[in-house]
Amino acid sequence: MEIETTLTRFIVDELLDERHGKDLGPDDSLLSSGLLDSLSVMSLIGFIEHEMGYHVSPADVTIENFQSVRTISNYLRLSERGSVDG
Amino acid sequence: MSDLLHHIVDRSADRFPDAAAFRFQGRDLTYAELSRQSNAVAATLIDAGIERGDRVGIHLNRGLRVPQAVFGIMKAGAAFVPLDPQQPTGRLTDVVRSAGIRCIVTDQQTAASVLEVVDGGAGVEFLLGPDASGTAERTVSWSDVDRGDCAFNGVPGLVPEDMAYLMFTSGSTGTPKGIVHTHFSGHSFASTAAKVYGLTPDDRLSGFPPLHFDQAMFDYFSGPLAGATTVIIPEAHMMMPASLSQLMDQERLTVWYSVPYALVQLLERGALHERDMSSLRWVLFGGEVFPLGQLRRLMELWPVARFSNVYGPAEVNQCTYFHVPPPAEWPADWTALPLGDLWPHAEGLVLDEDGTILPDGSPGEFIVRTPTMMSGYWDGAKERNTVFFTRSRDGRTETFYRTGDLVLREKDGLYRFLGRMDRQIKSRGFRIELDEIETAIARFPDVAEAAAYAVNDDWGTRLIHAAIRPGGATPPSIAQLRAFLAGELPRYAVPVSIRILDDFPRTSSGKTDRLALEKEHQKQQTALETD
Numbered sequence: 001m002e003i004e005t006t007l008t009r010f011i012v013d014e015l016l017d018e019r020h021g022k023d024l025g026p027d028d029s030l031l032s033s034g035l036l037d038s039l040s041v042m043s044l045i046g047f048i049e050h051e052m053g054y055h056v057s058p059a060d061v062t063i064e065n066f067q068s069v070r071t072i073s074n075y076l077r078l079s080e081r082g083s084v085d086g
Numbered sequence: 087m088s089d090l091l092h093h094i095v096d097r098s099a100d101r102f103p104d105a106a107a108f109r110f111q112g113r114d115l116t117y118a119e120l121s122r123q124s125n126a127v128a129a130t131l132i133d134a135g136i137e138r139g140d141r142v143g144i145h146l147n148r149g150l151r152v153p154q155a156v157f158g159i160m161k162a163g164a165a166f167v168p169l170d171p172q173q174p175t176g177r178l179t180d181v182v183r184s185a186g187i188r189c190i191v192t193d194q195q196t197a198a199s200v201l202e203v204v205d206g207g208a209g210v211e212f213l214l215g216p217d218a219s220g221t222a223e224r225t226v227s228w229s230d231v232d233r234g235d236c237a238f239n240g241v242p243g244l245v246p247e248d249m250a251y252l253m254f255t256s257g258s259t260g261t262p263k264g265i266v267h268t269h270f271s272g273h274s275f276a277s278t279a280a281k282v283y284g285l286t287p288d289d290r291l292s293g294f295p296p297l298h299f300d301q302a303m304f305d306y307f308s309g310p311l312a313g314a315t316t317v318i319i320p321e322a323h324m325m326m327p328a329s330l331s332q333l334m335d336q337e338r339l340t341v342w343y344s345v346p347y348a349l350v351q352l353l354e355r356g357a358l359h360e361r362d363m364s365s366l367r368w369v370l371f372g373g374e375v376f377p378l379g380q381l382r383r384l385m386e387l388w389p390v391a392r393f394s395n396v397y398g399p400a401e402v403n404q405c406t407y408f409h410v411p412p413p414a415e416w417p418a419d420w421t422a423l424p425l426g427d428l429w430p431h432a433e434g435l436v437l438d439e440d441g442t443i444l445p446d447g448s449p450g451e452f453i454v455r456t457p458t459m460m461s462g463y464w465d466g467a468k469e470r471n472t473v474f475f476t477r478s479r480d481g482r483t484e485t486f487y488r489t490g491d492l493v494l495r496e497k498d499g500l501y502r503f504l505g506r507m508d509r510q511i512k513s514r515g516f517r518i519e520l521d522e523i524e525t526a527i528a529r530f531p532d533v534a535e536a537a538a539y540a541v542n543d544d545w546g547t548r549l550i551h552a553a554i555r556p557g558g559a560t561p562p563s564i565a566q567l568r569a570f571l572a573g574e575l576p577r578y579a580v581p582v583s584i585r586i587l588d589d590f591p592r593t594s595s596g597k598t599d600r601l602a603l604e605k606e607h608q609k610q611q612t613a614l615e616t617d
Contacts, residue, residue, distance in 0.1 A: 034171065
């Protein structure tokens with residue numbers, strides 16, 4: 001659950017504004033509800049790369065991988081395993 | 087011959103009834119369906135008492151209801167007013183009040199903020215779209231509209247000079263400013279653009295910009311005029327370049343039109359080497375300056391497509407064009423793309439500060455006369471003398487729009503962009519008055535002075551930053567200030583950073599030296615990047 005918690009905290013604290021409230025569930029849609037915009041997506045990727053230490057390839061920045069906190073977390077876990085296994 | 091804007095759809099419905107006019111998430115809306123469904127919207131509005139000249143808001147997420155609303159409202163003789171569903175409620179209320187909007191077309195998904203505005207007493211009498219709920223206002227749901235009368239024969243007395251749409255943009259006084267376009271100006275733009283870019287029924291356009299962005303009129307009017315298909319791009323794809331490029335590939339788009347920022351995103355993060363873009367024949371961009379290095383790389387990646395720079399403030403839609411030659415032919419001394427040459431049926435002049443017309447080769451304000459020009463600002467009598475320049479010839483008055491852009495026309499006949507005469511900037515294509523941001527910041531307690539400025543990023547756009555000078559002993563909380571601004575300004579206008587300074591750099595006359603703030607910021611940013 002650690003990845004989910006870190007991501008949720010960052011999104012709620014840094015990216016969401018007042019109008020969206022401060023509740024964000026792991027399956028809430030990040031991309032279709034006006035929660036994020038293209039600039040906040042860039043900050044999120046910057047955070048994942050620089051603060052959480054994952055490499056995110058541009059080809060992986062897709063709707064499937066980034067639609068919710070849960071899908072991002074699953075993607076990061078898979079990519080971590082991928083890089084360990086070589 | 088002049089037409090009304092909504093005739094575009096009915097005429098294409100006669101010629102290509104089964105062709106897709108719009109497409110969204112794999113679903114087609116044919117011309118015949120769009121013609122019928124927009125009739126149903128018009129009939130519903132007229133039933134509800136909407137009359138010729140009324141303003142009707144469109145507050146919808148992207149989807150096939152948007153074209154239905156656009157054409158339905160015009161068929162009812164009213165003007166549509168695009169409302170950004172992402173903007174703060176306070177600003178939405180300002181626009182609804184200022185435009186005197188009697189009816190809003192919305193849906194269940196986005197109705198929450200509309201209901202808040204309605205409850206705030208903004209004068210809205212009628213809602214089209216949400217499921218009828220406990221609201222006091224009269225409401226007709228989409229399912230009732232769809233079941234309604236599609237045999238609708240138009241509104242009498244509507245002429246091409248009547249208002250077709252009203253677009254709100256950032257105003258320097260802090261209140262959004264409405265640009266009035268008529269059926270005549272809108273149709274003139276639609277047909278000239280369709281001709282200049284050679285649109286045909288085989289074209290598939292990128293419906294990239296939101297409706298409240300003037301570039302969208304190309305997708306909503308020029309495409310349908312040619313009988314082409316506009317593929318409305320879903321919200322999520324705008325943020326995910328690799329998914330966007332996949333959609334462009336799958337949908338076999340032929341004509342693209344957006345701000346440079348979107349194309350730079352595609353270039354840098356769109357996984358373009360994995361995509362087949364061979365269908366793309368023309369790439370149009372405008373609203374901001376495309377950095378040459380990134381443009382060169384993109385053109386080399388898509389060698390078959392033509393690339394064109396589009397220029398024109400929302401007040402005139404478009405007035406110049408420049409077809410970019412292949413990078414191998416670029417002059418060595420180019421520092422930026424030219425704005426280009428005037429497009430058909432436009433006259434351009436360059437003025438000095440005293441209103442004297444300057445010869446080629448002298449820098450000055452660009453003014454333009456064109457049938458694609460707005461009729462004026464909404465409620466803007468006081469601005470008439472400052473935004474228009476009139477010239478008298480043989481007793482006839484010719485009216486030019488003053489763009490506020492500094493340009494130079496060189497010997498090759500091409501206009502070059504030199505900068506703005508005021509403090510208007512573009513960020514990700516959105517037009518923002520820095521004064522509007524400063525006015526909003528200054529409303530926050532304990533702020534003595536605010537300065538907003540724009541700094542280049544590496545993504546073909548500029549981002550807004552701000553500095554404040556505190557008024558009291560304890561400086562205000564930046565987090566609270568940002569939260570306050572999120573409720574006052576559209577998201578793209580909220581500064582990405584705000585710093586606290588004991589004092590601002592000053593010019594010799596004691597004014598805030600915003601250029602110094604901007605330069606210092608840019609220098610720090612560059613230092614960080616090269617670390």
